[in-house]
Amino acid sequence: MDTLPDSEWASWNASLGGSGTGSGILSGPWYRTHKTQLLGVVLAAASNFLISVSLNIQKCAHLRLACQAEPKPYYTSRLWWCGITLLGLGEVGNFTAYGFAPIVLVAPLGCVSVIGSAFISVLFLKKTMKAADILGGTLAVTGTYLLVTFAPNVPQELTARRVQNYLVSWPFLVYLILEIIIFSILLYFYKRKAVKHIVVLLMMVALLASLTVIAVKAVASMITLSVKGKMQLTYPVFYIMIFLMATSCAFQVKFLNQAMHLYEVTAVVPINFVFFAISAIISGVVFYQEFQSAALLSVFMFLFGCILSFLSVFVIARSKKEEHLHSAFIDCGHIPGQKLTGKVQPDSHSSCYGTLNNEDNLVKSQS
Numbered sequence: 295m296d297t298l299p300d301s302e303w304a305s306w307n308a309s310l311g312g313s314g315t316g317s318g319i320l321s322g323p324w325y326r327t328h329k330t331q332l333l334g335v336v337l338a339a340a341s342n343f344l345i346s347v348s349l350n351i352q353k354c355a356h357l358r359l360a361c362q363a364e365p366k367p368y369y370t371s372r373l374w375w376c377g378i379t380l381l382g383l384g385e386v387g388n389f390t391a392y393g394f395a396p397i398v399l400v401a402p403l404g405c406v407s408v409i410g411s412a413f414i415s416v417l418f419l420k421k422t423m424k425a426a427d428i429l430g431g432t433l434a435v436t437g438t439y440l441l442v443t444f445a446p447n448v449p450q451e452l453t454a455r456r457v458q459n460y461l462v463s464w465p466f467l468v469y470l471i472l473e474i475i476i477f478s479i480l481l482y483f484y485k486r487k488a489v490k491h492i493v494v495l496l497m498m499v500a501l502l503a504s505l506t507v508i509a510v511k512a513v514a515s516m517i518t519l520s521v522k523g524k525m526q527l528t529y530p531v532f533y534i535m536i537f538l539m540a541t542s543c544a545f546q547v548k549f550l551n552q553a554m555h556l557y558e559v560t561a562v563v564p565i566n567f568v569f570f571a572i573s574a575i576i577s578g579v580v581f582y583q584e585f586q587s588a589a590l591l592s593v594f595m596f597l598f599g600c601i602l603s604f605l606s607v608f609v610i611a612r613s614k615k616e617e618h619l620h621s622a623f624i625d626c627g628h629i630p631g632q633k634l635t636g637k638v639q640p641d642s643h644s645s646c647y648g649t650l651n652n653e654d655n656l657v658k659s660q661s
Contacts, residue, residue: 330394330395331394331395331396331399331445331447333394333395334391334392334393334394334395334396334399334400335391335395335399335400335442337387337388337390337391337394337395338387338391338395338399338400338403338406339406339438340387341383341384341385341386341387341388341390341391342384342388342403342404342405342406342407342410343384343406343407344380344381344383344384344387345380345381345384345385345388345407346406346408346409346410346411346414347380347410347414348377348378348379348384349377349411350377350411350414350417351373351374351376351377351380352374352377352378352381353415354373354377355368355371355373355374355377356374359371388400389510389514391514392507392511392514392515393511393514393515393517393518394518396445396446396578396582396584397507397508397511397574397575397577397578397584398445398446398574398575398578398579398585398596399441399442399445400574401570401571401574402437402438402441402571402575402599402600402603403438403441404567404570404571405434405437405438405567405603405604405606405607406434406438408563408564408567408606408607408610408611409430409431409434409606409607412427412430412431412613413427413431424613426609426610426612426613427610427613429609430605430609430613431606432606433603433605433606433609434602434606434607436599437600437601437602437603437605437606438599438603439599440595440596440598440602441596441600441603443595444592444593444595444596444599445596446584446585446587446588446592446596451515451519451524452512452515452516452519452582453516453519453524453526454516454526454529454531454532455529457512457531457535458529458531460581460582461531465581465583466580466581469576469577469581473504473505476497477498477501477502480494480497480501481498484498490552492553492557492561492565493565495549495550495552495553496549496550496553496562496565496569497569498549499546499549499550499553499566499569499570500566500569500570500572500573501573502542502543502545502546502549503542503546503569503570503573504573504574504576504577505538505577506538506539506542506543506546507573507574507577507578508535508538509536509538509539509542510539511582512531512532513532513535513536513539516529516532516535550562550566553566560611560612563607563611564604564607564608564610564611568604568607571600571603571604575600
């Protein structure tokens with residue numbers, strides 16, 4: 295058996311990133327430089343996928359309970375509790391990911407949850423795979439690849455003292471003042487003028503989310519360093535960040551629930567994802583200076599990956615909206631003994647799901 299010359303072995307090792315080259319993707323130096331960030335990426339992607347699985351399990355549990363002769367409360371279902379447990383694990387994983395990877399990389403990976411939910415629903419809820427789902431999945435995979443490849447590598451220890459310095463830096467103070475002004479204007483229109491447009495509600499959610507991700511990354515990083523032996527939990531800024539995280543999360547839930555109550559889920563999910571990702575990226579750039587030394591090409595390709603991720607979510611959401619609009623109806627013309635030919639939807643506002651309006655209301659609606 296012939297052996298390769300030393301020069302060809304060196305070329306082969308270089309292409310695979312073998313030992314002694316230090317230039318390949320799998321080389322020791324490259325891995326040592328990026329292993330922390332790669333751990334955050336894996337955690338974020340796996341956590342968002344787990345969240346999509348949990349949501350579909352909960353939906354499956356609700357459908358099973360609705361098909362029973364005597365429906366029971368959802369919290370009595372073991373399947374529902376299984377979904378809740380997976381949801382909690384996914385959120386913990388997402389929280390941990392901020393301690394290992396930049397905000398600008400973890401936040402856009404939320405598209406994995408939206409896209410994963412569309413594909414998993416084919417298995418759990420027996421839905422049909424559509425061309426829009428495949429297109430959205432392709433865009434999401436391409437966008438995620440660009441995000442991971444061109445995201446900034448910020449190998450810095452986020453200690454409590456560093457967080458304190460960031461809090462009093464002038465870029466963040468200017469950003470915070472602008473955010474407070476914009477939020478106050480939106481809140482004025484929301485409270486005084488009763489403007490409850492979806493953009494107004496979700497912009498307030500996004501402004502609060504930018505503070506949430508700043509606090510989450512600080513808390514997660516300080517806990518990670520403390521576990522490694524560098525105690526950070528004795529600094530007051532750690533508890534300030536916990537308070538900021540809890541407060542901003544609580545108000546986010548309030549405005550997001552208001553949007554979910556007034557508008558369709560297919561409209562809220564993509565807009566909220568885009569607004570959240572943009573606000574998180576801006577906060578990461580301003581507060582943690584995550585693009586400080588990035589090349590112009592890397593910034594452009596990263597933003598292009600974000601755009602592809604946004605498009606993938608809108609494609610999937612639009613597909614689900616069309617599916618909802620073409621849902622089954624009851625045609626009274628095909629029911630024996632009925633002379634009406636109008637199409638009557640079940641009364642979704644009734645206390646008993648699936649009941650029809652009474653005859654008087656039916657006649658009024660036809661007239």
